[in-house]
Structure formats: C-alpha cells, structure tokens
Amino acid sequence: MIEKLEEIKHRFEEVGQLIVQPDIVSDMSRYSKLSKEYKDLEKIVKKYDDYRLVMDNLKNARNILKNEKDPEFREMAKGEIETLEPEKEQMEEELKYMLIPKDPNDSKNAILEIRAGTGGDEAALFAGDLHRMYQRFAEKQGWSMNVLDLTEGTAGGYKEIISTLSGEDVFGMLKFESGVHRVQRVPATETQGRVHTSAASVAVLPEVEEVDVQIDMNEVRKDTFCSSGPGGQSVNTTYSAVRLTHLPTGMVVSCQDEKSQIKNFEKALKVLRSRLYDIEKAKQDEAIGAQRRSMVKSGDRSEKIRTYNFPQSRVTDHRIGYTVHNLGAIMDGEVGDIIEQLRLAENTEKLKDGAEG
Template sequence: MIDKLEAIKARFEEVSQLIVQPDAMSDMKKYSQLSKEYKDLDKIVKKYDQYKSVVDQLQDAKNILEREKDPEYREMAKMELDELSPQKEQLEEEIKQMLVPKDPNDGKDVILEIRSGTGGDEAAIFAGDLFRMYKRYCEKQNWKLNVLDLTEGTSGGYKEIISTVSGEDVFGNLKYESGVHRVQRVPATETQGRVHTSAATVAVLPEMDDVEVEIDMNDVRKDTFCSSGPGGQSVNTTYSAIRLTHIPSGLVVSCQDEKSQIKNFEKALKVLRSRLYEIELQKHNEEVGAQRRSMVGGGDRSEKIRTYNYPQGRVTDHRISYSVHNLPTVMDGEIGEFIDQLKLAENAERLKEGSM
C-alpha cells in the first residue's frame, strides 16, 4: 500500500506542476482533466501525510519505551501508543477505501428520471414525493437541479419527471438510487383506511458528451411543439419545445423547460446521449455479468431496491438489508446515510475481489 501511495504522491506533485504552466489553459479539456485529477489526488495525499505523521509519532513512543527508564516518561509513551494505535488503524481503513478503483463516471452530472409504476394515482403521488426527496437532497449538497420535462398525475405528483443534476461527484452518489422504489401506506384516495403498495422507478444516467457517445444526426428526427409547462408568456404561443426520436433504437426524448428552441434541443440531445450510453452499458454488463455482478452497483431499473413503510415509519434498503426508522426525515432529503452504507458495501465487495 505504501508503494502505491508514494506513486500517487509523485503523480500529485507532477500534476501540481503541470497545472500552473503558462500554457496549461490553452487546451481547456486537458486543463479540466488535470484539475479534476489534482482534486482527487489531493484528498489521498493529505490522508497519507496524516497517516505518516501518526506512524512517526508511534515510532517515537516505541523508542521512548525501549530507551527510557523514567516511569513518568514511560507512562506518557504508553498513553500515546494507546491513543495513536486506533488512529493508525482508522486511517489505514480510510486510505484503503480511497484506493478502491472509482467508476470513471462518478464525477459526472446526471439525468434523473422518475416514473410512476404500479399503483395508479397513488404511484404518481409517490413519484412526486421521491422527486421532492431528491430535490431536497440536492439542495443539501449544493447541487443544481433543473427539470427538463414532466407529465403530471391526475391526482397530483408525476407520471414522469426528468431532470438534470449538476455538481461535484453527482453520479458517484446518486447512482445507487436506480431501481424500483416501493411505498406502503394508506393513499389519500382510500376511503376504508387500507394500506396499499405502490411503486415508482428511478433511473440515474451519467451525462455523456459528444466525444463519449457519438450520434449520427441522420438517425434523429426532430419535432417541435408548444410548451405546456412553466415558461411565462411564451407557453402555448411558440414552438420552442423539442421532441427527438432516435430511429434505430426507437428512443423518444422531449424537453420544454427553456423558452429557446436551441437550448431545449441541446438538453434533449444530452438526455438521448445518456440513454444510448445506458443501453450499451446494459449490453456490456450482460456480457460480463457472469464475471462480476455488483450487489449494489447494478442500477437495474427492474430491481426492487427500497421500501418506504409509512405505518411503521421505516425505510429499508433491500440490497444491504439496512433499515432506519425515521421515514419523515428521509423523505425530506436525508438519504446520505443509505448512500454511505451502499458505498461501504460496494467498496467491501471490490476490496474482497482485489484480494482474491
């Protein structure tokens, strides 16, 4: 591990020099990559420096015990050993987690898609609750969420709502949310007080640029229509909304959140690119599935991942059998505890595979 950390530190020093060169910003794409690498390596190097400091202090305490005869000095050295040994173990564990290979998409922004599933009107209301939950979580992370397109439910909520989320390490955190979310509660439309089970699906797609996913525009049909959602005076008066149909795959994407047709086109193209990437990724995962199928990182839309039980105030993540009994807090955007536990579970899997 030490050899790997020394190599990381050497690379960090190299990147530190490259990023301040006079011509560093002449290639903005390369500069952006260097900036991200610097930021990622900086976290590991700081943790490594902290670890080395603790190791040096431990060695000093051991040396005192070996040489000193004075009982007072020996007692102080023993106290330092008792205090520093757990710190060393904790730092080693943290560094191991940091050294687990990252998904190259973790730093990307995302397309967040929420759709009502089984349960009729109640499923649409639940989809709306999930959207609010993610919106609150994004606010707490200082991420920016923009709605691209939505279809409202007849009794509230959404049949479908598609958004972009931008910020730091968005996909690396939200990717665990892909799958089927199930709710158990008495719907507002229920007259006899019976608990119903409804569901909504969540898809979290990394935003891909045109270099990573190339689209032949000859394969795309573009249609324009009048916006039907928020947008001021231009709503229903100008053909600013965009619908893109990718003919080979049959994928259809709409965007109507901007007054500008050009901006709506650009955003719709982003969604289309991300969905095409997801299709290719699913094909790849099926091919290598026999080799590795992560317990928590699959992102399968058909997999039931979490249940929100209102009568018991409980939220359970089925992938790691982890439950909390603070449902109102979770629905107010406090989902970080689940994400942290899922990260730990996936990292443990990867560490286990690496030691095989």
C-alpha cells in the same frame, strides 16, 4: 499499499507543477482535468501525510520504551503507543478505501428519470414525492436541478418527470438510486383506511459528452410542438418544444422547459446521448463474464430496491438490509445516510474482491 501511496504523492507533486504552466492554464479543457485530478489526489496525500506522522510518532515512542530506563518516560511512551495504535489502524482502513479505483462516471452530472409504476394515481403522487425528496437532497448538496420534461398525474404528482442535476460527484452519489421504489400507505382516496402498495421507478444516468457517444443525426427524427402546461393546455404559441426519436432503437426524448427551440434540442440530445451510453455500458458489463455483479448495484431497473412504509415511518433498503425509522426526514431530503451506507457496502465488496483476486 505504501508503494501505491508514494506513487500517488509523486503524481500529486507532478500535477501541482503542471497546473501552473502557462500553456496548460491557457488550455481550459486540460487545465480543468488536471485541477480535478489535483483535488482528488490532494485528499489522499493529506491522509497519507497524517499517517506517516502517526507512524513516525509510534516509532519514536517504541524506541523510548526500548532504550529509556526512566519509569516516567517509559509510562508516557506506553500511553502514546496505546493512543496511536488504534489511530494507525483507523487511518490504514481509510487509506484502503481511498485507494479503491473510482468509477470514471462518478464525477459526472446526472440525469434523473422518475416514472410512476403500478398503483394508478397513488403511484403518480409517490413519483412526485420522490422528485421532491431528490430536489431537497440536491439543495442540501449545493447542486442545481432543472426539470427537462414532465407528464403530470391526473390527481397530482407525475406520471413521468425527467431532470438534470449538476454539481460535484452527482452521479457517484445518486447511482445506487436506480431501481423500483415501493410505497406502503393509506391513499387520500381510500375511505376505509386500508394500506395500499404502489411503486415508482427511478433511473439515474451519467450525463455524457459528445466524445463519449457519437450519434448519427440522420438516424434521429426531430419534431417540434407547442409547450404544454397543467391539463395539456398550450403555454406558448411557438413550436419551441422538441421531440427526438432515435430510429434504430425507437427511443423518444422530449424537452420543453426552455423558451428556445435550440436549447430544448440541445437538452433533449443530451438525454438521448446518456440513454444510448447507458445501453452500451450495460452490454459491455454483460459481456464481461468474470465481473461479479455487485449486490448494491445490479443494474436491473426492475429490481425492487427500497420500501417506504408510512404507517410505521420505516424505510428499508433491501439490497443491504438497512432500515431506518425516520421516514418524514427521508422524504424531506435526508437520504444521505442511506446513500452513504450503500457506498460503504460497495467499497467493502471491492476491497473483498481485491483481497481475493
């Protein structure tokens, strides 16, 4: 571990020298990548420097205990060792987690797709609740969220809503949210107070650049139409909304949130690119037979991952068996604790796999 940390420290110093060179400052793409690398390495190097200081203090305390005859000095050294030993162990654990290789997609922005599943009107209302939950969570993280396309439910909520989320480490934070979210509650239309179960599916895709996925535009059909509002009525008279159909896969993407047809086209193309990337990545993961599927992220979008039980104010994530009884706060965007538990579970798995490998 120390050898790896020394390599990181050396690279950190190297990047620090590179980002002040005029030829790199003038190249925005390269400067941006190096600045991101510097910021990521800085966290590890700072923790490593703190760890080395603790190790030096431990070494000095042990030397005093070994060579010093004065009882008072020896007692002070013992007390320092008792304090520093657990601190050292804690830092070693933190450094191990920090050294786990990051998914290169973690730092990317994300596309969030929420669709009502089984349960009719109640499923559409729940899809709306989930959208609001992620919207509130995004606000707390300081991210920006833009709705690209939506289809409203007949009694409220959404049959489908697609958004983009921009900010720091968006995909890394939200990638475990993909899957089926189940709700158990008494619908507003239920006259006898019976609890119904319905569901909505969530898909979180990394926003990918043109260099990640090449799309042959001869294989894409572009249709334009008037943007529609609630109830389907046209909200403008220009054909600014865009629908793209990827002919080889039959995939359809629509965008109507901008007044400009060009901007809607660019946004729809971005979603199409991310969906195609997701399909290719799934194929690659399937092809790597030796790669054990994580219990946290199986990649199966049809898998039930979480239940929101309103009568008991209970939320359970089934992948890690984690339950909390603060459903109101969760639905108001306080989902960070569950996400952190999922990230911790994945990192623990990676550490275990590394130790076995």
